[in-house]
Amino acid sequence: MPSSVRPEVVLLITKLDLNHPDARKRPYHRDGRPFTRAERDLLTTFTPEEKTAAIAQIQLEAExxxxxxxxxxxxxxxxxxxxxxxxxxxxxxxxxxxxxxxxxxxxxxxxxxxxxxxxxxxxxxxxxx
Incomplete structure (x- = not known):
């Protein structure tokens, strides 16, 4: 059975800057760049599995x-x-x-x-x- 986790979506989730001052209005990368329209559109399609994979990746990077x-x-x-x-x-x-x-x-x-x-x-x- 193929994986339902899309690496490009997981990567986008891991790059989200949730502390950006304007984060409530639009998503930003951790380097301060706003997400492109294509990135925002892709981000809105994330699945629970992709969110879980992104959280695991963020934890690994922090460690x-x-x-x-x-x-x-x-x-x-x-x-x-x-x-x-x-x-x-x-x-x-x-x-x-x-x-x-x-x-x-x-x-x-x-x-x-x-x-x-x-x-x-x-x-x-x-x-x-």
Whole structure:
């Protein structure tokens, strides 16, 4: 039996910005763009199964973002542990040079997922929130 869930409809539902100030009048994408007429027409045809699939997808994306945020924080924490031992103005390669084997393995794992620049920017924007 073919699936009754249309991926394009699920995607539209997941892109809805329900907090947009004008959301009661028309649907908006999370990036602020209003839905096109074709998107609005398609959105009005969603089924309960598609709504359920969209909710599940939104939950998966939220969990993925939480995990990514945790990895970014772990990456920064790992580097800061070594920067605390180094002179002001040191760079990542200085910290890597004095890491234990165990920490270096963790550094390599996390570095594939996040970069120091992205992570430090993230911490600067979200520290204390």
């Amino acid at each position: 993925w973002q939480r995990e990514l945020d945790e990895m970014k924080n772990a990456f920064v924490d790992l580097l800061m542990k070594y920067f605390a031992k180094l002179a002001k103005g040191s760079v990542v390669s200085d910290a890597v040079a004095i890491m234990t084997d165990e920490d270096y393995t963790e550094f390599e794992r996390l570095a594939e997922i996040v970069t120091a620049e992205d992570t430090l920017e993230y911490r600067a924007l979200h520290e204390g929130s």
